[in-house]
Amino acid sequence: MGTWNTKINGNDTFQDIYQNFFDAYNQGKEPADISKQIQDDYAEMFEDSDDRNNSLFGLALAQWETKSLDQTIYKQVKEIIESGNDLEVWKGLGADSKTLEKRKKELDKFLIQISTVREKPKRRVRPKFEYAANHLLTLPAPDGQKTFEILESYVNGEYKDTSSGITWAGGGGSVFYFYTKGKFVTARWVDSQTLEIRHDKTIEFAKKDETFYFCGDQGVIKYIAE
Incomplete structure (x- = not known):
């Protein structure tokens, strides 16, 4: 899983999905098309028991920030967090009780965030060309x-x-x-x-x-x- 810390964006799986989404978004592609392409390109990560949750979290945040949060993705994320599935994954990877407590706080905060509709979509950033x-x-x-x-x-x-x-x-x-x-x-x-x-x-x-x-x-x- 390549964990860095307990934050939602604190691991390389999340970053792979999130950064690739915005690489395409900043090139002018539509969020719905990007989401489909990412799920196709990273199908193994979305199906892997260790990487699935963070892949969905990365995609969900990117969709939320672009006001394109797919309800199917949202429901999957909500289920993962409320059922305690993500904490079970972390426990299986050796996380101690203190780490699990920190992770739970981050998960709850993340779910509250994406459960509220963002006012405006994130602005596209013109790709750097030097x-x-x-x-x-x-x-x-x-x-x-x-x-x-x-x-x-x-x-x-x-x-x-x-x-x-x-x-x-x-x-x-x-x-x-x-x-x-x-x-x-x-x-x-x-x-x-x-x-x-x-x-x-x-x-x-x-x-x-x-x-x-x-x-x-x-x-x-x-x-x-x-």
Whole structure:
């Protein structure tokens, strides 16, 4: 069950259900559709004797906060709390009398909470989107007219891809990109019309241009796997 403490939200099973509900809710999905998807995706947790209660508690609170509390879910939660079933589960997992007393208080408080209709649904929060780039190489061409660059891109702190491009004063375009972090890749200009790229032989390129062209300036790109 992965218990953290006696609070309703104090365990990882509850958090898995609750957080996944709001991940989808904040993306604009409807609560009823989210609830169905969660019950399908986490069917084993909803059926497991140790995880079922906390799964239902997580879903019930998420529904209550979005003014979409399903009466079937509410009745199941009410039955679990009033029958003492949840305390029996905790007792079976080794909880002592002091812990069970604290848990009962949290259960009673939770049932009172979801038995009262929330005034307004919880506001959706726009998902965070933070882009960052780590510049691996910036290489001006001998003619001074263009620059080749390699960078790693990150979204919300997670690696996205490694990409490259050639830019001129008036524009530019991409050369290659791949999706594996930490691979060796570097380059050098042989001359202003020839770019040589050396790279880890295990890289699987999603794009790999072998020529470049912009406003009459054209050249070749040579790849050397090492």
